[in-house]
Amino acid sequence: MNGATVWLTGLPSAGKSTIARALAERLRPGRRVEVLDGDEIRAHLSPGLGFSREDRIENVRRVGWLAQLLARNGVLAVVPVIAPYAEARREVRAAHEAAGTPYLEVYVATPLDTCAQRDVKGLYARRARGELTGLTGVDDPYEPPEEPELTVDTRGCAPAGTAAQVHAALRERGLA
Numbered sequence: 001m002n003g004a005t006v007w008l009t010g011l012p013s014a015g016k017s018t019i020a021r022a023l024a025e026r027l028r029p030g031r032r033v034e035v036l037d038g039d040e041i042r043a044h045l046s047p048g049l050g051f052s053r054e055d056r057i058e059n060v061r062r063v064g065w066l067a068q069l070l071a072r073n074g075v076l077a078v079v080p081v082i083a084p085y086a087e088a089r090r091e092v093r094a095a096h097e098a099a100g101t102p103y104l105e106v107y108v109a110t111p112l113d114t115c116a117q118r119d120v121k122g123l124y125a126r127r128a129r130g131e132l133t134g135l136t137g138v139d140d141p142y143e144p145p146e147e148p149e150l151t152v153d154t155r156g157c158a159p160a161g162t163a164a165q166v167h168a169a170l171r172e173r174g175l176a
Ligand SMILES: Nc1ncnc2c1ncn2[C@@H]1O[C@H](COP(=O)(O)OS(=O)(=O)O)[C@@H](OP(=O)(O)O)[C@H]1O
Pocket: 011, 012, 013, 016, 017, 038, 039, 042, 051, 055, 056, 057, 059, 060, 080, 081, 082, 083, 084, 121, 123, 133, 134, 135, 136, 140
């Protein structure tokens, strides 16, 4: 089976990591899957990068390169990384296209108010208390994808159901 990159983009607490984990569970052990989680990537591949526009674009570029490397070797690279800038996402897509590596952009389109209620890591609360600035979707940009392969709405749907939608999109393309 060919590899592919599945990029889950969306706001903090949208559900990117949860969907990535649920998708990996659905596909294993039959499929080689790697989840390139944002926090782990930042610890190992992008230490020293912060959350400025420049640093986020550089972070996305690095993750995109690694995902492409894995995907061209038959791995399904699942990437739950915010990737707020269209320019950086375009670059990653173009690199995959140039290499002939399948690429699926999934927009985890959970609205800001739901994300802020979930607040898995307490970032929205910290922003509200003034302990943090530059939080994506609040006082830092998030440019929604214009033509994602799939858009999911995580409201009123269990993570397993959302992962099933992504799985179906992969199956439709002969990638799972
Ligand atoms: N200011 C600010 N804005 C957004 N996110 C922040 C910020 N500070 C820390 N964090 C935490 O870092 C995670 C985002 O890292 P990413 O590598 O996915 O972001 S980016 O694509 O480089 O913008 C992100 O993880 P998720 O919540 O899983 O999306 C946050 O937990």
